[in-house]
Amino acid sequence: MRKSLLALAAGLLLAGSSVSAASAADKLKVGFIYLGPIGDLGWTYQHDLARQALVKELGDQIETTYLENVPEGPDAERSIEQLVRAGNKLIFTTSFGYMDPTLKVAKKYPNVHFEHATGYKRNPNMSTYSAKWFQGRYIQGLIAAKMSKSGVLGYIGSFPIPEVVSGINATILAAQTINPAIKVKIIWANTWFDPGKEADAAKALIDQGADVIMQHTDSPAAMQIASERGKLAFGQDSEMIKFGPKTQLTSILDTWGPYYIERVKAELAGTWKSQDSWGGLDSHMFAMAPYTNMPDDVKKLAEDAQAAITAGKLHPFKCPIVGQDGKTVECKGGDHLDDGQILGMNFYVKGIDDKLPGK
Amino acid sequence: MELIEAIILAVLAASTPLLIAATGELVTERSGVLNLGVEGMMIVGAACGFAGAWLTGSVFIGALFGIIAGTMMSLIFALMALGLAVNQVATGLALTILGVGLSGLIGAGFVGERITPAVHLAIPGLTDIPLVGRVLFGEDGFVYFSIALIVGVWWFLYRTRAGLILRACGDNHASAHALGYPVLRIRTFAVMFGGACAGLAGAYLPLAYTPFFIPGMTAGRGWIALALVVFSSWRPGRLVIGAYLFGAVTILQLHAQGWGVGIPSQFMSALPYLATVIVLILLSRARSGGSTAPAALGTVFVPDR
Numbered sequence: 150m151r152k153s154l155l156a157l158a159a160g161l162l163l164a165g166s167s168v169s170a171a172s173a174a175d176k177l178k179v180g181f182i183y184l185g186p187i188g189d190l191g192w193t194y195q196h197d198l199a200r201q202a203l204v205k206e207l208g209d210q211i212e213t214t215y216l217e218n219v220p221e222g223p224d225a226e227r228s229i230e231q232l233v234r235a236g237n238k239l240i241f242t243t244s245f246g247y248m249d250p251t252l253k254v255a256k257k258y259p260n261v262h263f264e265h266a267t268g269y270k271r272n273p274n275m276s277t278y279s280a281k282w283f284q285g286r287y288i289q290g291l292i293a294a295k296m297s298k299s300g301v302l303g304y305i306g307s308f309p310i311p312e313v314v315s316g317i318n319a320t321i322l323a324a325q326t327i328n329p330a331i332k333v334k335i336i337w338a339n340t341w342f343d344p345g346k347e348a349d350a351a352k353a354l355i356d357q358g359a360d361v362i363m364q365h366t367d368s369p370a371a372m373q374i375a376s377e378r379g380k381l382a383f384g385q386d387s388e389m390i391k392f393g394p395k396t397q398l399t400s401i402l403d404t405w406g407p408y409y410i411e412r413v414k415a416e417l418a419g420t421w422k423s424q425d426s427w428g429g430l431d432s433h434m435f436a437m438a439p440y441t442n443m444p445d446d447v448k449k450l451a452e453d454a455q456a457a458i459t460a461g462k463l464h465p466f467k468c469p470i471v472g473q474d475g476k477t478v479e480c481k482g483g484d485h486l487d488d489g490q491i492l493g494m495n496f497y498v499k500g501i502d503d504k505l506p507g508k
Numbered sequence: 509m510e511l512i513e514a515i516i517l518a519v520l521a522a523s524t525p526l527l528i529a530a531t532g533e534l535v536t537e538r539s540g541v542l543n544l545g546v547e548g549m550m551i552v553g554a555a556c557g558f559a560g561a562w563l564t565g566s567v568f569i570g571a572l573f574g575i576i577a578g579t580m581m582s583l584i585f586a587l588m589a590l591g592l593a594v595n596q597v598a599t600g601l602a603l604t605i606l607g608v609g610l611s612g613l614i615g616a617g618f619v620g621e622r623i624t625p626a627v628h629l630a631i632p633g634l635t636d637i638p639l640v641g642r643v644l645f646g647e648d649g650f651v652y653f654s655i656a657l658i659v660g661v662w663w664f665l666y667r668t669r670a671g672l673i674l675r676a677c678g679d680n681h682a683s684a685h686a687l688g689y690p691v692l693r694i695r696t697f698a699v700m701f702g703g704a705c706a707g708l709a710g711a712y713l714p715l716a717y718t719p720f721f722i723p724g725m726t727a728g729r730g731w732i733a734l735a736l737v738v739f740s741s742w743r744p745g746r747l748v749i750g751a752y753l754f755g756a757v758t759i760l761q762l763h764a765q766g767w768g769v770g771i772p773s774q775f776m777s778a779l780p781y782l783a784t785v786i787v788l789i790l791l792s793r794a795r796s797g798g799s800t801a802p803a804a805l806g807t808v809f810v811p812d813r
Contacts, residue, residue: 186612186723188619218608303766309773336765337773343727344718346758349522353762356514368725370718391620392720506773 177417179203180237181215182228184244185342191367191386192341192403193217196243196266199405206410210417221246229254233261239416241409242266251275262421264412266405267312269492273423278408281429282312283319283491284458285401285437286363287465288451289383290323292398292440293361294331295447296381302333303354305364305371307341309506313365315494317501319465320363323454325500334359335503344370355380361398372396381442388438399451400438407433427488430459466491471499509639515759516643520651521717523755525550525709528654529733530740530747531661532705537737538665539698540678542806543585544600547730548607549703550710551723553578555615557711558721562618567626567715571650571708574715578707579700581607586699590692593808604730612723625719626650650712657705662744674698678802681809691809706730739788741800746791754784 181200185193200213214237219228225247232240233254241264242251248268255263255275263275271277293302302324306313317335324331334357336350343366351362351371355378362375362382369392375382376393384390384400408426415421428434437455440448457463468480473496481487497505529546536543556577561570581603589599626648629635634645665671674694676684681691709729714721732754740746761776792800 188612188616188723190620190722218612306773334766334768336762337777339773339777340727342724344720344722344725345522345525345713345727345729348718349518349759350762352514352518353759353766356511356518357763357766359766368718368722369720373718373720391622503768504770 176210176212177239177413178235178237179211179213179413179416180232180235180240181213182219182225182232182240182242182244182247183215183217184219184221184246185367186217187215189342189367190369190389193243195386195403196241196405199409202406203409203413207413207417211413219247223250226250226253229263230257233258238262239264239413239421262416271423271425276412276423276425278426278428278434280403280434281427281491282401282435283315283465284429285435286316286319287323287458288437288454289363289399289401290320291327291454292443292447292451293320293363293381293383294324294327295450296398296443297328297331297361299358299360300328300331301357301359302331303351303357303359303362304333304335305347305350305354305362305366306335306337307366308339309337311492311494314497314505315466315491316365318494318498321498321500322465322470329500331500333501333503335501337506338366340366342367344368347371348374351375351382352378369393384438390438390441395442397438398442399440402436402438404433404436427492430455431461473497473499473501473505475499513639513642515763517646518759519752519756520643520647521755522758523752524651524654525712525717525729526733526736526754527658527748527751528650528712529706529709529730530736530751531654531658531744532702532709533733533737534740534742534744534747535661535665535674535705536698536702537805538678538742538802539674539695540681540802540804540807540809541589541695541699542596542600543582543589543603543699543702544597544734545581545585545603545607545730546702546706546734547726547728548604548610549578549581549706550607550713550730550733551611551726552581552607552614553707553710554713554725555611555618555710555721556707558618558621558623558714559614560711561623561715562621565624567624568649570623570715571711574707574711575704576707578703578705578710580703581707582699582703585703586696589808590695590699593810596806596808608724615721615723618721619723621720623715623719626716648716650708650716658744658748665744675802678804681804681807685809685811692811695809706733709733736784738801739785741788741792742802743800746788749791750784750788753787754780757783 183193187197216228239262243266245267248270251263251265252270255272265277267279268277338346338350347366348370351374360380362371364371364385369389372382372389372393376396382396384397386403390397440451464485466486470478553574557570557574560573561567585603588594589596628646628648631645635641677691677694685691736750740750757780761779
């Protein structure tokens with residue numbers, strides 16, 4: 150008896166991820182795999198807000214299930230398959246590291262449709278979707294250059310992958326249009342989420358003279374440090390103004406809701422097809438938080454840039470783009486870099502006084 | 509000058525949770541028990557510590573909540589590993605998994621809330637001394653307490669009879685038992701002390717380091733504390749060196765990146781681990797004597813009554 154009780158207890162302990170579902174028959178079952186807890190106030194939180202929007206919109210026709218805290222890598226396969234077995238017909242896997250596991254499960258279950266966020270591998274029953282966050286970074290660069298008194302921006306990076314590097318470049322290209330001598334100090338945290346380390350990085354940047362902090366990591370720690378020290382900062386993924394009411398200039402908000410609703414509607418109508426969606430401001434794949442803590446002329450500058458980008462009149466990577474080595478980058482997209490060049494960006498533009506790790 | 513002071517302050521803040529958690533685990537392991545659940549006890553301490561401070565408005569009560577939560581978690585471990593003689597490694601790992609889930613549950617209602625962080629000491633005149641003023645006289649209570657704690661543990665382990673008995677349990681539980689010492693009771697107290705420290709270390713994060721709660725905010729610090737205990741050869745003095753060295757290299761590598769030193773950031777991020785391991789190995793090689801691990805560490809003890 151004692152042994153079986155212990156086994157039961159151990160089993161409960163090991164079932165780390167939690168499942169929630171509303172039950173009803175004959176509804177389309179839609180599953181979600183989340184990287185973090187839904188309360189992370191960042192990446193996963195925004196995906197779950199989108200799921201809630203989906204339920205609000207189509208709740209009478211669908212039923213959603215999510216698994217949170219699912220580690221990236223081979224282990225994710227088990228969780229995705231669990232959702233398939235539970236009868237989910239459309240499954241969103243919401244982190245880059247789920248790419249190969251999703252593809253594997255997709256090949257095994259051709260009748261189930263998969264949507265993988267931020268990856269590049271597709272299958273007839275597996276789509277990919279991501280957002281052109283660099284557009285938002287460009288707007289932030291304009292604001293940062295206007296608001297910085299020291300002319301030094303502090304940038305906390307997660308990992309030197311193209312998504313982050315293109316964000317840094319877009320920021321600097323924008324900032325240079327305001328202040329050609331602008332400087333940026335870049336610290337790589339080598340993690341997406343470690344509040345303590347993110348706070349330490351923010352402290353280091355401010356101690357070295359940066360007065361506007363930007364981040365590509367997930368917690369509000371850097372915002373809070375900037376607020377404590379009376380500096381300015383941008384949020385990430387989510388609204389972070391709570392952590393710096395007098396600090397947050399704006400924040401890039403991941404708004405997956407419209408996309409999720411569109412894809413589920415397609416699934417319900419039987420018109421779902423494998424595709425690659427890489428949407429920007431024009432397709433509402435992300436949004437900018439209200440422009441706060443800045444004078445009206447800066448706010449107007451930001452709003453104008455946002456309107457121009459949304460209308461397709463302004464491209465952050467407008468040619469000519471000059472790399473750190475002084476060479477002009479080949480212009481494959483007409484008057485701007487093409488999507489492939491941005492998705493694979495592995496160089497710093499001229500004006501960044503630092504070396505890209507691994508280059 | 510100001511930059512140096514800022515760096516030292518950041519180092520102390522980054523090292524303190526490691527030092528507190530590792531001090532508790534050192535005592536636990538010295539009694540012969542290997543509790544791998546430090547990360548789990550820490551994160552529950554963080555959630556409960558924040559909850560306590562948010563509900564009462566007092567950081568001190570928050571810290572007490574953290575200590576109590578960590579102790580309760582360690583009692584689960586004691587019940588399983590000491591009472592039922594379950595494998596300690598498995599129990600410790602399970603405790604971490606439980607803690608991560610439990611903290612998310614406890615903390616769910618507090619995500620996004622804010623508290624006033626721990627106040628820093630301010631003595632007019634002394635705190636304003638350049639370079640050393642804020643370092644010596646401008647810290648928060650956790651930092652001073654962590655130093656008192658490790659000194660107290662050193663004194664207890666090497667200068668008191670009770671400390672000697674605790675170490676005896678860790679080195680040879682059969683002999684200690686034969687001499688009439690209540691091995692399991694002593695070990696339970698040691699485990700509870702470890703839990704209390706881990707809970708306090710966890711509470712430090714949302715109460716002083718980054719004053720908000722987010723699930724998973726310990727981000728592996730419990731595991732680092734565990735490693736520090738091993739690499740310090742279970743000696744309090746070396747533990748202090750290890751914890752501060754780890755914190756120092758962590759902060760310095762961030763600054764080095766900001767200065768643009770041109771060393772790949774991936775290597776820089778690994779540096780705290782490398783430096784700490786190398787220095788502590790060199791330290792233990794410089795002194796004579798083979799393995800200093802408590803001889804009965806991690807072994808199950810069932811008294812024959």
